[in-house]
Amino acid sequence: MSEFAFSLEWEKLGNEGADATLVTERARVFGGWLVRVGTNPAAMALTFVQDGEGRWDGEDFGVEDYEEDEDDLDEEDDEEEEEGEEDEEEYEDEDEEEEEGDEEEDAPHGAQA
Incomplete structure (x- = not known):
């Protein structure tokens, strides 16, 4: 062969x-x-x-060869952080609504006592 x-x-x-x-x-x-x-x-x-x-x-097999990829990764990280911030805001809104609901529930019980 x-x-x-x-x-x-x-x-x-x-x-x-x-x-x-x-x-x-x-x-x-x-x-x-x-x-x-x-x-x-x-x-x-x-x-x-x-x-x-x-x-x-x-x-060279260093940073310069991968700068473009790192920039792309940074952009993806920024997008993920923004999404995370939006999620946190949603959770904060839900927490505020729950607290308001708790106060309303407490009021009738206080009036009954």
Whole structure:
């Protein structure tokens, strides 16, 4: 069987501030990246980096890559807070109505005594 089900396309990544013999490469796979690091091609460390959106540009995998998502999440949080405030107002109105109802119920009992 000489055919492969899938061929990994390894890309070399730069290593600033590291030993010149250190090699870092990545290959795109379903749900993220396989990343291998080492100085000896026969014995490299391998890990999986989750990146379902394929946003990793090979240099930075930090906050800048996900600013848009965070803004979307902030908007969703704001909407949820507003809904929560509306719910609280409804509960406050119901509490006030119950208190008024309690006072009305107490009045006839007081008159009977």
